[in-house]
Amino acid sequence: MTDAIFNRGTFRTLWHSRVFDTLFFHQPKGEPRKPAIIFVSSGAEPVIVTREELTDRAGRVAHALHTLEVRPAGNHKGKPVVLIAHTQGLESIYAFWACILLNAVPAMLPTLTEKLDPDHYRRNLAEVARNAQARAVLTTDEFAPFLREALPCDVFSSAQIAGAETGQNGADWHAGLRLMARVGGDIGYLGETDNVLYPDPDTVALLQHSSGTTGLQKGVALSHTALLNQLCAYGGALGLREDDVIASWLPLYHDMGLIAGFLLPLVLGVPLVLMSPFDWVAHPALLLRAIHDYRATFCWLPNFAYNHTAQRVRERDSARLDLSSVRAFVNCSEPVRAASHQMFLDRFAPNGIRADQLAVSYAMAENTFAVTQTPIGQAAPIETVDREALQSRLIAEPVPPDHPRALAQVSCGKPIPGSAVKVVDDAGAELPERQIGELMVKSDYMLTGYYHRPDLQPFDADGWYRTGDRGYLANGEAFVVGRSKDLLIIAGKNVYPQDIEALLYELDGIHPGRAVAVGVLDDREGTELLAVLAELDTDDAEAKRALQVAVRQHIARSSEVTVSYVTFVPRGWLIKTSSGKAARAANRDKWLAERENKGS
Template sequence: MALAGTLIPPRATFVTTVTEALHLRSVRQPDEIAYIHLREGETPDGSLTYRQLETDAHTRAAALAAAGLGAGDSALLLYPSGLEFIRSLLGCMYARVAAAPVQVPTRRRGVQRLRRIADDAGTSTILTTAALKADLERQFADLPELAGLTLVDTEALPATPVDWNGPAPLPDDIALLQYTSGSTGDPKGVMVSHANFLANVSETEDIWPTGRDGVVVSWLPLFHDMGMLFGVLLPLCSGIPAYLMEPAAFIRRPLRWLEALSTYRGTHAAAPSFAYELCVSALRDAGDVDLDLSSWRVAANGAEPVRWRAVRDFTETFAPYGFAPEAMTPGYGLAENTLKATASPADRPPTVLWVSSTALKDGRLEIVGESAPDAQPLVGSGFPSATTRVRVIDPATRTPRESGRLGEIWIDGPCVALGYRERPQETQEAFGGRVAGESGASLSLRTGDLGFLHEGELFVAGRLKDVIIRNGRNFYPQDIELSAESAVPGLRPNCAAAFSVDDGERERLVVVVETDGRVLRQVGAQELRERVGAAVHDGQRLRVDEVVVLRRGALPRTTSGKVQRRGCRKLYLDGALGVVAD
């Protein structure tokens, strides 16, 4: 769905493409800094002004055109999280080439995934850096997956300006192929248009305005939808600077992110729930630190289920450092909706409902007191903007659920992407939702996520396909995983996967937990299994049929760090998990 125009703050102007937004900044704010890269998450080692970015993007667009690429073509972007990624992304947009960002492979499996994405995108062109090109050719030159692929070092392109006079992109042009992480099988490329991007930025600005003093600080991978929106598109279209660091710099020392927010007076930053938990753990290990987080207005929390414990612990832990409770702003989104679908306002603390887990298993909402025997907390994911409609639908009857009843989350609005590239059947299944009795109405995105509405706010309960059913009741894997993670001190957040398998006679519950050598030395693998089983029974009154213990790093994850339950289940069934012996 194209927009007539999207209002881009802070100087109100309507633009219809991302390249128009960049040109606007290049004209109005030519010498202002757009992006700054932080080496090791600490030291600035490169920056781009808006004028430099447009010049560099034109150079890359001209190189793509000279290589015979244009409207309807695609190219893979293989870069670390840095400035060259952004130059080439915008260069692709100017050339009307659909950019497909991919994660840098470190193992053969990553190269295989890269090849599957290239084949799905219909391209043999990979834009990258000299260093990554050399590494890829040195490590994987013998792999057949690289045959026929052309690696282009965009850093070697001339720095002198070129006259770019190619045809201007259109609002419905595919600006990005966002490949979903996927747990098994071939990845699917979500077709995100210029209009989609601008609509999502506009909706994000509507609920979380950046203002003239806005500053983004991001460690999120730029090839991921959340990193793309918060690290690249939002700051570009809003005309505010973004400080970017490598994801590995954050993972190695999470407090770098908060130190950068403090040093550069960051106002907007986003991360999944586990990242906030890592920050709490890091501060406990480090002791007191010198931080001032009073400038941080929007701490967006999404991309995975938002845990109340993470919200509470982060807010309480960093309150002495100036972090305001209302800055913690959970939201809900997915690549198929460009990113954000709902968001919590930044003028109040997040909503938490204490609900009966028993009633929730029956698909209904029953609010109880925090001290009730079966009380469990659910954190609200906020509200949609005026231009997006979010509904909860019974997936079997395709009829709307009343407030407080569980169902599948459906979305329609200008942020819904164009579909999956060259996958008409899967596009129809996911993007062709039609509510029963609404003939002629617009189609909706079927998210596959379960949730309910309460007083207009969305609460997400889990994935439709991941639900574990016992005795006619629904159990959500994230609740089981949370219980497992609390079984033994020292287990890290996001370290468990729960799923069911059919052994031919009945469904069995399997919980996979990864841990490091320190925990194994303290309790041993067998005792860890017993404690995990006991914790799940205590939390959900479920008997775990098998607890599988893995070494840290063995649990399959998506490119954004989320545990891949279905991928883990497949490895389990294939006997390919590296199980720790007793």
């Protein structure tokens, strides 16, 4: 068996630099031809980028950005923020590493999709740019002129970057290599003047933006130290080895995609097989083919992806694929459901899938990524607890699986090194094991803070982060049972119902306070689906039909999600709280009960 990466001497030495990218940029010396990224797609041949090529390309883009005056000020505090709003592909990856090389702060952001309203997207991006006081946005040629009209910073297109890479302003791409050589020489700054040293490990290395609409979207600022500590702790917990291969379809603007499906492999020297999330969602067999072709050993998936893959990969697309190389599929980012694991296991058992490959992690962007992890090589433990005791007495009482009130709970595992988890009641007092409360996390890889948002304090007085998740601990393992905050998790995307409701109120015919957005768990999809309930003044069928379409269109074009159910109810149907607001949970339960009665 190959040694774990952490036993290597070079790794240990580089570790002491305390700057996370030195690991990435110095490892190629030993293995320049090792694939760093294999980019696969359904419509083209795979593109293999070696570590050497990735370093070259990043250096060339770094040079271009430097030429375009994206430069740090002459101290550690003046790092320019660069928003990367590209289609997910190699170009966005080169841009990310170029920013790191330049000692700029990159933030990966979603791109415009077919369904989104371009004006809405641009407004959101402008808001993010203002909040982050961004220096520049990097985007496609097609999109750059449109963004330039409204953004408070420079917008550089692919062509501008390429132009600056290849010789405009008197430079050519070899300059990038020269810069790289200087970096390689002394981990120093690459520029015409030596006014910036390599970054202070405690300064911000990158931003991760939480999902959500304008106003709630905030940049999670992570330092070099936090990233290094997380990658070390998590890589160690996984027992990551030199012969591992990570396969990922995840978006790089999401913590799971950015950390587990991007930085972890690249920084620790493990090949990454990557694809576009848009390609995967339409062609889920792409991921399985990638695993088969490159003998991938790790793959992170949100819960819905187990259902999507199990149900939407056609037999002939999976028939000859061997998935036995995988050491772990890690379920993360939304509530884990035992039924989803079982569906995946049943569907792909003929392809070599075993229960011991199905692992679970509990993670969040504010903790860089992983908080807990179940042991690799073992099925994530499942226990059955009394549903009634859980809901009414807030206790996870174990019962036999055949108990009439048995509820399966999948363990998220124990905290990884450097993390601690506790459960507290509403008053903040720590609860004993098996009592349900809010999960609190503390680690040595927490966020520095929300970028330029001193008004948002993520920690309590003792440095614990309130996760907003409800759960319990049992034998030191964390179990998540729900949310304290009003938040829906739809196919791995965090959606605030109040944002959806605000969009509904923008429509003629829907009045403020007379609509709710709720999540309903869906067994087939393995995730929550978005349902909208709205009181209307009209009974006119044609008007209702028009509004039904308008609701679906408006939410789809102005948010990251689509609506699965639109239900119009008569005036007075919605249950209100004592303060006059529509009570989401009570209305969801009322609607579900009515649906069930109609169905029976």
